[in-house]
Amino acid sequence: MTDTSYLDGNMLDGPLRELFAVDLSTAAGRCEHCRMLGPLAGLRVYPHAPGLVGRCPNCAEVMLRLVRSPGHAWLDLRGATFLRVPMPPEHPYPGPL
Amino acid sequence: MTAPLRWRVARLCERRVETPTAHTLVLEAPGWPGHLPGQHVDVRLTASDGYQAARSYSLAGPAEADRITLTVQRVPDGEVSPYLIDVYAEGDPVEVRGPVGGWFVWRPEETAPVLLVAGGSGVVPLMAMVRARRAAGSRVPFRLLYSVRTPADVFYADELRRRVRDDLGLDVAYVYTREAPQDWRGEPHRIGLADVNSHGWPPELEPLCYVCGPTGFVETVADLLVGLGHQSRRVKTERFGPTG
Ligand SMILES: Cc1cc2nc3c(=O)[nH]c(=O)nc-3n(C[C@H](O)[C@H](O)[C@H](O)COP(=O)(O)OP(=O)(O)OC[C@H]3O[C@@H](n4cnc5c(N)ncnc54)[C@H](O)[C@@H]3O)c2cc1C
Ligand SMILES: [Zn+2]
Numbered sequence: 001m002t003d004t005s006y007l008d009g010n011m012l013d014g015p016l017r018e019l020f021a022v023d024l025s026t027a028a029g030r031c032e033h034c035r036m037l038g039p040l041a042g043l044r045v046y047p048h049a050p051g052l053v054g055r056c057p058n059c060a061e062v063m064l065r066l067v068r069s070p071g072h073a074w075l076d077l078r079g080a081t082f083l084r085v086p087m088p089p090e091h092p093y094p095g096p097l
Numbered sequence: 098m099t100a101p102l103r104w105r106v107a108r109l110c111e112r113r114v115e116t117p118t119a120h121t122l123v124l125e126a127p128g129w130p131g132h133l134p135g136q137h138v139d140v141r142l143t144a145s146d147g148y149q150a151a152r153s154y155s156l157a158g159p160a161e162a163d164r165i166t167l168t169v170q171r172v173p174d175g176e177v178s179p180y181l182i183d184v185y186a187e188g189d190p191v192e193v194r195g196p197v198g199g200w201f202v203w204r205p206e207e208t209a210p211v212l213l214v215a216g217g218s219g220v221v222p223l224m225a226m227v228r229a230r231r232a233a234g235s236r237v238p239f240r241l242l243y244s245v246r247t248p249a250d251v252f253y254a255d256e257l258r259r260r261v262r263d264d265l266g267l268d269v270a271y272v273y274t275r276e277a278p279q280d281w282r283g284e285p286h287r288i289g290l291a292d293v294n295s296h297g298w299p300p301e302l303e304p305l306c307y308v309c310g311p312t313g314f315v316e317t318v319a320d321l322l323v324g325l326g327h328q329s330r331r332v333k334t335e336r337f338g339p340t341g
Contacts, residue, residue, distance in 0.1 A: 004313040007312065008334055010335060011198070026200055041201065
């Protein structure tokens, strides 16, 4: 493989923290295409596509795409089945009232 | 970890020349929340016409009194790094956002042996780990394998020499790709299996491996480590961008 135009998912932390309060680089995500579960930090990020494109390190399908315009952020997560985000125990999942 | 992330204004307070193409910048960042070794900041420049450019830079050491340290290598015809090296002057503002990156970090509570493999400016976050190890009084054995073009390209050369002498349990080995010092055994070459094998830890010791540098370098070394039997989840990587 000679394509070295990508970075690690680790660099998504800053841009994603414009949208979310937590550090998503330690979150895990499941690839919709090949089912692999891995840390977002392990994604291959192509920063020169329009916006940031995060590809699965296993099958190279797009899992995440983040595009910023002056007034909006578009986060396309269609290639990810779910994200699993570590949360401190003092914020339990809210139960029914 | 869950504090909102905002851009803050930092100012240059000290500049140290590391090599002809790399400078260490000490920034005054009031209210800096602290960070772990291996984390980075995003640095943003704004031109007078409003045009903005942001790049990531690793934190080179622990924060001291609202000061953070970066080491920037000039990428010829780059947009941000030549500005930071050649133009950015004492007292000038830049915006920084961080710390960011919670994955490529080493925690001083860790007890596993550590292998650090650096290519060029990739030594920066690894040096933060070496410095944090010392600051925490950790006895965890550390090995740093550092690939550089020539002896003149070594960042933190004096400090590394001193630490190998004073920080017990720290080893540093170099790989030269273009020009080696007289007393170095072998011919200049790109890092390969023999280097990683002889200067790394055997996989049975279950070391934590941190690999940082240009994307192609990281790719090569991470593949070698996994090929030697290291578990891929114990091989953490930080890619800095295209192979220079
Ligand atoms: C998480 C992270 C941490 C980083 N930490 C550091 C650090 O501690 N010190 C440091 O000096 N850099 C670091 N980098 C690289 C840094 O973010 C910039 O990519 C680099 O300074 C070049 O930016 P530029 O604006 O000068 O060049 P650009 O204008 O972005 O690029 C100009 C040309 O150089 C090429 N190029 C881009 N980046 C690099 C590169 N890193 N090496 C070689 N060619 C390149 C481009 O393809 C382009 O052709 C880090 C990158 C990441 C993702
Ligand atoms: Zn996949």
